[in-house]
Amino acid sequence: MPAQHDIAAETELWDTYASSAFKDDMEPVFHWTQYAGHGPGPELLDDPSTVLEIGCGTGRAVAYLAQSGIKATGVDLSPVMVKKTAERWGPKGAAFVCAEVLEHLRDRTQTYDAIYSIFGAVWFTDPTKLFPLVIERLNPGGVLAFSHPPAIPGAYGPQGMYKGGFTGKAMYTYRYSYTPERWTQMLEKAGFRDVEASVLDAPEPGHIGTLLIRAHR
Numbered sequence: 001m002p003a004q005h006d007i008a009a010e011t012e013l014w015d016t017y018a019s020s021a022f023k024d025d026m027e028p029v030f031h032w033t034q035y036a037g038h039g040p041g042p043e044l045l046d047d048p049s050t051v052l053e054i055g056c057g058t059g060r061a062v063a064y065l066a067q068s069g070i071k072a073t074g075v076d077l078s079p080v081m082v083k084k085t086a087e088r089w090g091p092k093g094a095a096f097v098c099a100e101v102l103e104h105l106r107d108r109t110q111t112y113d114a115i116y117s118i119f120g121a122v123w124f125t126d127p128t129k130l131f132p133l134v135i136e137r138l139n140p141g142g143v144l145a146f147s148h149p150p151a152i153p154g155a156y157g158p159q160g161m162y163k164g165g166f167t168g169k170a171m172y173t174y175r176y177s178y179t180p181e182r183w184t185q186m187l188e189k190a191g192f193r194d195v196e197a198s199v200l201d202a203p204e205p206g207h208i209g210t211l212l213i214r215a216h217r
Contacts, residue, residue, distance in 0.1 A: 003158035016163065033202075035210075042064070042068075046113070051071070051072050052115045057081065060089075066095075071095075072094050075098075076096065114142055114143045119147065123176060124174065125176070131187060142216065145213065149208055151211075156177055187213070191217070193217075198211075
């Protein structure tokens, strides 16, 4: 049975997240993994002039790319987060849009050299709906890259996730977990080529790794 996303409820969840995740003293940074200084950097996007981060969260990666001279835009579902990111990173040249990612990709005509997601919208959006829209918004040869935690063995497909703590108001969303092989199949079905999909080991043995995937239009 497909996951039944309630966008209004998920907006409330991400607004709550924004209130705690965004720190006034944070600086622009770009890394794909949950471990600072570990793994590759923005070179996975090739050499883009324009980029879009889907589910941009705190906007630190968008700001990092904007400071590098790239026309960088982030889209996020949370109006609270987008207000914070626009105020903080807008003066550095970064642009932010508050929208549900499927609607944003469907309704806009702008295309990009790279679209990426770092523990963002690709993790929380049905890939069978997302990937065909992403490929339409990529310039020829453009890259889609994304990262998030790997699937727990045997637990695949949409996974329900409550807001952290398991107390208070019942706010939840869905994340999507698959093997690298299954991600590759879905990307190729959507028309992507040269798919690279693997799990990058954590810097400390036995710790949670990072699913890292890149594909081209």
